[in-house]
Amino acid sequence: MSSLKSRDELIDYSLRKLGSPVIEINVDRQQCEDRLDEALELFAERHFDGSERELFVYTVTQDDIDNKYINTNSLGAPIGTTSKVSDKDILSVVRVFQFGEFANINMFDVRYQMALMDYFGINRGLGFNSSQGLARYDSTKRYISMIQDFFQPEHTVKFSKITNRISLDMNWSVELAVGKNLLIEAFVKLSSVEFSEIFDDIWLKKYITALIKQQWGQNMSKFEGVQLPGGVQMRGAEIMAEAKEEVVAIEEELKLTYEVPIDFMKG
Numbered sequence: 001m002s003s004l005k006s007r008d009e010l011i012d013y014s015l016r017k018l019g020s021p022v023i024e025i026n027v028d029r030q031q032c033e034d035r036l037d038e039a040l041e042l043f044a045e046r047h048f049d050g051s052e053r054e055l056f057v058y059t060v061t062q063d064d065i066d067n068k069y070i071n072t073n074s075l076g077a078p079i080g081t082t083s084k085v086s087d088k089d090i091l092s093v094v095r096v097f098q099f100g101e102f103a104n105i106n107m108f109d110v111r112y113q114m115a116l117m118d119y120f121g122i123n124r125g126l127g128f129n130s131s132q133g134l135a136r137y138d139s140t141k142r143y144i145s146m147i148q149d150f151f152q153p154e155h156t157v158k159f160s161k162i163t164n165r166i167s168l169d170m171n172w173s174v175e176l177a178v179g180k181n182l183l184i185e186a187f188v189k190l191s192s193v194e195f196s197e198i199f200d201d202i203w204l205k206k207y208i209t210a211l212i213k214q215q216w217g218q219n220m221s222k223f224e225g226v227q228l229p230g231g232v233q234m235r236g237a238e239i240m241a242e243a244k245e246e247v248v249a250i251e252e253e254l255k256l257t258y259e260v261p262i263d264f265m266k267g
Contacts, residue, residue, distance in 0.1 A: 003200040007036060007192075010199040014209040018216065027216045035211040042251075043204050044091065044189035047258045050198070051091055054078035056184040060176050068172045069165040075184065089188040093159035093166055097183040203258055207250045214243035 004010045011032045015025050044050040056075040064070050075087035158167040166184065170176075192198045220236025 003197070004205070005196040005199060007033070007199065010205065010208060011036060011212075013205065014212050017205075017209045018213055025212070025216055026219050027212055031215050031219075032212055035215055036208055039204060039208045039211055040192060040198070042207070042254070043198070043201070046254055047201075047203065048260045049190075049201065049258070051187045051189050052083075052085075053094070054081060054085065054186055054188050056087065056186060058182045058184055060178060060180045060182060062178050065172045065176055065178065069167045070182075070184075072159070072164045072166060072186075078186075078188070084191060084194050085188045089191070090164075091161060091187045091189050093157055093184060093186045095185040096155060096157055096166065096168060097185065203250070203254060207247070207254075210243055210246040210250055214240055214247060217241070217243050 004013055011029075014032070015027075018025050056078050058070060058075050060070075072087050072090050072093070075090075077086050155168040155170045158169070159165065190198065198204065217236050217238070217240025221240055223236065
């Protein structure tokens with residue numbers, strides 16, 4: 001069988017899996033479309049192949065400082081990617097990279113001077129640095145990083161895709177200035193229009209089939225007990241119960257096999 005490349009192909013595959021056209025599947029096409037939307041939403045939020053990490057550059061405005069939040073709908077397109085994703089596809093905001101006095105590097109910054117003098121000496125075998133190798137350079141960098149984390153730790157990020165707001169635990173009017181650029185790390189959902197390979201994912205095919213089967217059973221359960229010509233009886237409740245068990249098992253498989261583990265809290 002060729003790979004599935006569209007919504008219609010995936011729905012038709014699921015209906016055939018359930019017995020169509022040999023068996024009449026009593027589900028409206030729009031119901032299938034709705035179940036597919038639900039499956040794609042869960043796929044994007046929980047499956048490791050449903051989203052990817054992107055970086056956004058944002059310039060702070062006076063409205064941001066006054067509101068004490070950044071509206072993600074104003075972030076625009078991410079940097080360094082050719083994918084047709086945008087700020088409307090953001091699922092979660094992971095990090096706003098460190099900013100402030102310690103985050104700015106100029107020629108008078110100790111890190112700049114280390115890179116200019118120490119690293120040059122290590123590579124060229126000049127003076128005292130040549131005898132210490134990279135060990136001294138690495139330990140000094142770690143020490144500076146510890147000082148930076150102590151005096152200017154990264155701010156806690158709060159985000160909800162319901163509000164589309166990025167809030168930071170800080171004094172906005174003191175720590176941010178109009179025109180300052182922020183680097184924001186976020187996860188965005190992949191577009192099924194651009195990446196049609198999504199429809200051929202093995203987990204998604206099983207899940208949408210189970211959801212359509214559940215919808216089928218729910219539709220048929222309205223006529224439970226009705227006797228058809230020839231003595232055939234509706235078994236919608238039984239089909240729905242079977243489908244519910246399948247949905248639970250497939251969602252559990254998602255958690256155990258396809259979901260990215262939660263990061264340990266660092267503090």
